[in-house]
Amino acid sequence: MAFASIFCCVKNSDRKERGKKQPTWRIFSLKELHSATNNFNYDNKLGEGGFGSVYWGQLWDGSQIAVKRLKVWSNKADMEFAVEVEILARVRHKNLLSLRGYCAEGQERLIVYDYMPNLSLLSHLHGQHSSECLLDWKRRMNIAIGSAEGIVATVKRTITEWAQPLACERKFSELADPKLNGKYDEEELKRVVLVSLVCAQNQPERRPTMLDVVELLKGESKERLSELENDELFKAPQAVDYNDGISVAEDSSDFISEEKDANREVKEIVQENTHES
Structure with missing residues (x-):
């Protein structure tokens, strides 16, 4: 279906409706994120994974952010970065982190989220504080349903x-x-x-x-x-x-041709960015 996406897109009415909405995210400068995270100071580091590190930061207006910094730049990493930004830009749900923006300067690839003081669901289940915080079955079910509803909000039709x-x-x-x-x-x-x-x-x-x-x-x-x-x-x-589990993009240029990679990204992003309401 990749070659078909060049020719196909959704109806004009969908595009016009989308055009009325103002994006809730923006592009950050690398200088701005260096300042917010105190030059990515070790004391600001919230965690680290295969993708890279996450840092706490504070913007000039006092708002707190979490900055995910890609560890290694490559064509594959650049594709995954683009996919994650694309997906998060569409997600709007109380139990999912909101995208604040991103930065792509030189070989630096960074994604900016709202900061969650209660940490992620993953950290509560498997992190260093998991033994201190027991999520009972009812709360786990509420989180599971809430996360699923967040995904449903982004899925339209193939x-x-x-x-x-x-x-x-x-x-x-x-x-x-x-x-x-x-x-x-x-x-x-x-x-x-x-x-x-x-x-x-x-x-x-x-x-x-x-x-x-x-x-x-x-x-x-x-x-x-x-x-x-x-x-x-x-x-x-x-x-x-x-x-095939792929949601249609609202414009042909937005449709992701790497179907399997997109599926995997959705699952990883949801687990990584789900938090308790």
């Missing part, structure tokens, strides 16, 4: 669930990015949509090989294209269970 009915009704033009202003080849758009959906169906044995995908996208076989267009997958609107 891109395939959105595109499937439109493809069945042959409304391919509604799947094109409005920013293209209608400047695309209709036949090529149709091929991209149909191939993308057949690749994403939940029966692996029915998915085409990559060789087939290339052939179909190039339109080299009219017979194969006809078979694809008449596939039962596109005969009538139906609820198709793609069950």
Whole structure:
């Protein structure tokens, strides 16, 4: 589905609605974060993990922050950094940490959160203070439900669930990015949509090989294209269970093509940033 995300996006109304909202996060300068954390002083360190270290800080207005500083810069780390910022920018829930902003200067990658004086759920369950703080079953269940509700708030529907009915009704033009202003080849758009959906169906044995995908996208076989267009997958609107756990982005440029990495990031971020209300 990665190549399909270039052509597809949600309806104009969604974009206009989103445009009315002001972001609650901002970009921090490295100088500002050095000042807030006393140059990332050891005494300000709250914890350390495989990703790097987290420091306590105080901004000029007196508000307290937690700054996650990536340990090592690499292309992979840069991708994970972008994914985490993308996800946290969408999360809004009482039991999940709010993103204050981020900093990306040179090879420095830092994420700024609200500071939580009660520490994280992870620290209460497995940290150095876990023996001092016993979370009874009722509280654990409340936290679990609250965290799940936070995830639900960010999950809408898969891109395939959105595109499937439109493809069945042959409304391919509604799947094109409005920013293209209608400047695309209709036949090529149709091929991209149909191939993308057949690749994403939940029966692996029915998915085409990559060789087939290339052939179909190039339109080299009219017979194969006809078979694809008449596939039962596109005969009538139906609820198709793609069950891939990926939420559709609100814009094609926002859609994360690294599906597995995104799934893993969501799980890690939720555990890392969940706190008690």
